[in-house]
Amino acid sequence: MAKSSSKRLSEFTAANHPVRRFRRLKEKAIELLLFLAAASSVLVTLAIVGILVTESLPFFAHVSLFEFLTEREWTPLFENAKYGIAPLICGTFLATLIALLVAIPLGTVTAAYLSEYVSPGLRELLKPILELLAAIPTVVYGYFALLFVTPLLQVIFPDMGGFNILSAGIVIGIMIVPYVSSLSEDAMRSVASHLREASFAMGASRFQTVFRVVIPSAFSGMTSAYILGISRALGETMVVAIAAGMQPNLTLNPTQPAATITAFIVQVSLGDLPHGSIGYQSIYVAGLTLLIITLSFNVIGMWIRKKFQERE
Amino acid sequence: MSNQRDPILKNIRRRKVVDFLFSLAGLLSLLFALVTLLALVVDLAVTGVPRISAEFFMNFPSRFPEKAGILSAWVGSLCVMLTTACCAIPLGVAAGLYLEEYAPKNWITQLIELNIINLAGIPSITFGLMALGIFVYKLELGQSILTAGLTLGLLVLPIIIVTTRESVRAIPNLIREASYAVGASKWQTIRYHILPYSSGGILTGVIISLSRAIGETAPLITIGALTFVAFLPTSPVQSVFPFVSLQWLKDPFTVLPIQMFNWLSRPQAEFHVNAAATGIVLLLMTLVLNGVAIYIRYRFRKKMKW
Numbered sequence: 001m002a003k004s005s006s007k008r009l010s011e012f013t014a015a016n017h018p019v020r021r022f023r024r025l026k027e028k029a030i031e032l033l034l035f036l037a038a039a040s041s042v043l044v045t046l047a048i049v050g051i052l053v054t055e056s057l058p059f060f061a062h063v064s065l066f067e068f069l070t071e072r073e074w075t076p077l078f079e080n081a082k083y084g085i086a087p088l089i090c091g092t093f094l095a096t097l098i099a100l101l102v103a104i105p106l107g108t109v110t111a112a113y114l115s116e117y118v119s120p121g122l123r124e125l126l127k128p129i130l131e132l133l134a135a136i137p138t139v140v141y142g143y144f145a146l147l148f149v150t151p152l153l154q155v156i157f158p159d160m161g162g163f164n165i166l167s168a169g170i171v172i173g174i175m176i177v178p179y180v181s182s183l184s185e186d187a188m189r190s191v192a193s194h195l196r197e198a199s200f201a202m203g204a205s206r207f208q209t210v211f212r213v214v215i216p217s218a219f220s221g222m223t224s225a226y227i228l229g230i231s232r233a234l235g236e237t238m239v240v241a242i243a244a245g246m247q248p249n250l251t252l253n254p255t256q257p258a259a260t261i262t263a264f265i266v267q268v269s270l271g272d273l274p275h276g277s278i279g280y281q282s283i284y285v286a287g288l289t290l291l292i293i294t295l296s297f298n299v300i301g302m303w304i305r306k307k308f309q310e311r312e
Numbered sequence: 313m314s315n316q317r318d319p320i321l322k323n324i325r326r327r328k329v330v331d332f333l334f335s336l337a338g339l340l341s342l343l344f345a346l347v348t349l350l351a352l353v354v355d356l357a358v359t360g361v362p363r364i365s366a367e368f369f370m371n372f373p374s375r376f377p378e379k380a381g382i383l384s385a386w387v388g389s390l391c392v393m394l395t396t397a398c399c400a401i402p403l404g405v406a407a408g409l410y411l412e413e414y415a416p417k418n419w420i421t422q423l424i425e426l427n428i429i430n431l432a433g434i435p436s437i438t439f440g441l442m443a444l445g446i447f448v449y450k451l452e453l454g455q456s457i458l459t460a461g462l463t464l465g466l467l468v469l470p471i472i473i474v475t476t477r478e479s480v481r482a483i484p485n486l487i488r489e490a491s492y493a494v495g496a497s498k499w500q501t502i503r504y505h506i507l508p509y510s511s512g513g514i515l516t517g518v519i520i521s522l523s524r525a526i527g528e529t530a531p532l533i534t535i536g537a538l539t540f541v542a543f544l545p546t547s548p549v550q551s552v553f554p555f556v557s558l559q560w561l562k563d564p565f566t567v568l569p570i571q572m573f574n575w576l577s578r579p580q581a582e583f584h585v586n587a588a589a590t591g592i593v594l595l596l597m598t599l600v601l602n603g604v605a606i607y608i609r610y611r612f613r614k615k616m617k618w
Contacts, residue, residue, distance in 0.1 A: 041407060042424055135524070136595065138529065140527070144356075
């Protein structure tokens with residue numbers, strides 16, 4: 001009895017038993033399946049870059065790169081079309097700049113406050129509420145910018161129109177505060193506490209410790225936070241499309257209406273554009289430009305982070 | 313003596329004042345963010361809540377603002393969310409499991425990891441452009457619910473992958489070793505131990521990604537979602553054989569944020585009221601989803617003490 005069962009067991013545990021062979025095969029198949037799922041994310045990137053490039057190339061058969069970069073007007077859907085990307089880039093950077101002027105001070109100070117001044121219990125309560133700011137749909141922010149912030153700003157600038165880049169930029173800034181503050185706070189809190197204690201032991205105040213010890217040590221992590229904020233602001237679409245007026249406008253005056261790259265894509269997509277027309281190609285060119293700008297900021301961020309990590 | 317100590321005392325007093333001022337600045341900036349959140353909700357609620365009624369949910373959009381409703385929009389949002397979930401959850405969880413449990417340390421893994429970080433930073437509208445070029449024109453899926461679901465699914469994929477990885481990584485190795493010690497294979501270990509123990513974290517990630525997808529507007533406008541839809545997708549249940557139909561996947565659609573955008577871009581204030589009401593519905597859905605996610609995270613953190 002005992003002998004036969006041990007024999008069966010040894011049969012089963014033999015390396016080439018069919019049950020074990022099947023099980024090995026199944027394990028391999030599952031691993032392959034999971035690998036394919038992970039690799040598919042690379043496919044998405046390839047698809048995005050590939051389609052943006054292939055749909056943009058015919059555009060440059062019509063328009064020279066020189067005209068694209070130097071022309072001061074962007075009117076691809078007009079009778080006398082002009083294809084200068086400058087107004088769209090200008091609008092994008094202006095909106096992003098305003099957003100960062102709001103988000104970086106607010107986000108950094110909030111992060112320092114949450115990390116260094118507030119008790120852990122209160123922090124656990126406040127952080128999810130703050131993160132709600134990032135969860136609100138962007139179209140709701142658009143409503144807020146158009147019908148709440150703009151009338152408020154018109155009190156300060158009475159001759160400002162209903163559509164302007166200023167209110168859109170401010171609202172984007174508020175929207176990205178949690179992106180900046182959350183990652184910055186994580187970076188600040190991961191600074192070793194003995195550094196803080198050493199600073200306190202030398203008689204430094206909390207304020208001095210934050211600015212002389214914590215922030216310099218957390219800087220590489222804070223850079224990631226800022227870069228994330230920048231990419232969000234660059235790619236933000238609905239707030240600008242709703243509140244900034246969708247008019248390509250080469251201006252640095254934030255009280256004027258303007259269009260960003262993203263707003264232009266939305267504007268064109270709302271109409272009915274035949275596949276393969278120059279208008280259709282123009283949104284791909286705009287998208288490619290946006291992607292290049294975003295990726296270069298990401299690369300700069302990575303480079304800064306690497307520099308600082310080396311120094312530490 | 314007092315001459316010597318005076319400047320030091322002054323210095324200490326000055327630093328205390330600066331310290332206090334900075335903590336005040338921190339409090340104010342935090343309050344500013346919270347007050348803005350409150351202003352946004354209150355502003356939307358004051359305008360929108362009186363407009364919300366049963367008819368508002370049961371009516372199609374209309375030329376007449378007082379008759380217009382969000383029936384096609386919320387049904388569309390629901391269908392798109394379902395498709396998004398079906399596309400993103402299996403793919404995201406599988407990718408997360410592979411990267412955490414299987415991936416060898418080589419350049420392919422590094423490439424995939426770098427790619428996921430970058431994917432999360434790509435503007436959402438470029439996903440829309442990709443979907444327009446590939447799903448709509450190359451694969452000829454049309455401007456349909458399926459296209460929208462796939463687009464949003466790929467958009468939220470990094471969120472699900474990252475949260476899956478985080479919750480899988482939190483499981484201590486001794487669980488895996490115990491499972492191997494009683495003869496379980498790698499997949500059995502994952503299937504019966506890793507997945508159940510990380511399900512709370514994964515669920516949180518799934519809910520967060522759905523709340524992100526429900527408010528996403530730009531990529532759906534880019535693929536050409538209609539802004540005026542006065543019909544519903546084909547019913548999934550049919551009276552004739554085979555009784556279920558997937559025809560709804562190929563139907564045109566609109567979603568809540570696009571409906572809101574459409575009303576917001578009209579000049580009449582009556583339509584802005586409709587936009588505010590839609591905004592309240594959208595906001596409530598987002599808040600509920602996020603609330604559930606926070607609750608699940610809290611529950612699991614309490615339950616799982618390794």
